[in-house]
Amino acid sequence: MREGPDIARIASLVGDPARANMLNALMGGTALTASELALEAGVSLPTASSHLSKLMDGGLLTLASQGRHRYYGLAGAQVAGMIEAIIGVAEAVGPKRVRPGPRDAAMRVARVCYDHLAGEQAVAMLDRLLDRKLLLRDDNQIRLSPSGASHFSALGIETGVKARRPVCRACLDWSVRRSHLAGTLGAAILDKIIAEKWARREKDSRAVVFSPTGRQEFERVFLA
Amino acid sequence: MREGPDIARIASLVGDPARANMLNALMGGTALTASELALEAGVSLPTASSHLSKLMDGGLLTLASQGRHRYYGLAGAQVAGMIEAIIGVAEAVGPKRVRPGPRDAAMRVARVCYDHLAGEQAVAMLDRLLDRKLLLRDDNQIRLSPSGASHFSALGIETGVKARRPVCRACLDWSVRRSHLAGTLGAAILDKIIAEKWARREKDSRAVVFSPTGRQEFERVFLA
DNA sequence: CGCATGGTTCGATCCTCATCGAAGCATTCC
DNA sequence: GGAATGCTTCGATGAGGATCGAACCATGCG
Known part of the structure; x- marks a missing residue:
């Protein structure tokens, strides 16, 4: 038709x-x-x-x-975004459980979204990075500022543009309904979080659980 | 499982x-x-x-x-957003037609998204409104500035907060891959465009086609 | 009231597609 | 080479669900 x-x-x-x-x-x-x-x-x-x-x-x-x-x-990220969107609707219209379970709570705080961090932590991180002008936002285009480039480089995160994939990208968070950071930089940051053992992946789940000291480190580096 | x-x-x-x-x-x-x-x-x-x-x-x-x-x-808008996301993936993975048809082209320029304008025109409009500080962006939260409130009021667009629905919202555009303006203000602007006969709805399509003079008027008011 | 219009429910039909066991390929290890 | 592992293809079965005609409600009009 x-x-x-x-x-x-x-x-x-x-x-x-x-x-x-x-x-x-x-x-x-x-x-x-x-x-x-x-x-x-x-x-x-x-x-x-x-x-x-x-x-x-x-x-x-x-x-x-x-x-x-x-x-x-x-x-790709577009497919991941579509699935997040469907999850969002399913959450919204689905049978609202009277009280979200513990795993749900953990998921809201921090979880993996395709290859980068999502959840409240991730949203707060992007906010802070923008505040500190390490990243510059222009709509959904997020750019790395010169100071940001050196900042991440000092953390051992390489931000040279190698692939076609953008370094920074905004990704809409279904639990918070605001953006968090995707792109190669977002992926690199998640890698670092895991490599530094600040947090571990919950088995068979997308949840990311920070250790007490790991959370402190993370906040010191990214939420300062 | x-x-x-x-x-x-x-x-x-x-x-x-x-x-x-x-x-x-x-x-x-x-x-x-x-x-x-x-x-x-x-x-x-x-x-x-x-x-x-x-x-x-x-x-x-x-x-x-x-x-x-x-x-x-x-x-609701969340459902509409999900469908847009699915359309985006279908466009991307679908059989790429060698040359997009005329209707596709029109759709890219301007179309209806649920109840507001989408497409290149809409993305350009949001950019311009932000530039002129009539709207203020803070992530996906878009707020109306005081000058914006009086500006739209002068155009006969009421921006008083009546419903629970937000006045401004960012909505991701699947063709341009950047945000355009949704929310009650976005809807009101589309209403004005139609009411002023600057453009007409294409029959049986989401495309919105501007008349030559209508486009001029639209650009004068929203893209100045 | 009786008729027309818009819409839903019921019942029967049919077809797609999810499923799994068994057999077949491919790759690696010994 | 032979055995083991990982995965795909084939074939048969079965169930869910999309479809439509006919009958059934509801609203509005004269």
């Missing part, structure tokens, strides 16, 4: 519970093998394989073959 | 072609009757009715009964 982009095709890919679980798992940012995703989705390996090839055909996933392992990952 | 928000449920609602067409039609912002939506989706009335009740159950639509007419509309 009307042509245009085939939104039903994309949405129906996400609309199957098994595939939705897989995508949800991949929102953690790390690429996973078919067997891990099968486990995650609670289906057999053949079933998972079939789903994965559909998601590949649909352009939602990328595949990296390494020897006999095949790692599936989200196709 | 994992609980959390039921994203598959929401996505599968959008994942049916008939329902996707209906939602797409409702992205125009005007509420439509069941028969109009049936026509739009290319299905019979009973089928459409069944789809509509599913969308209602899913919380994606609102219903306003007026006499024997029942008007269905999108449940």
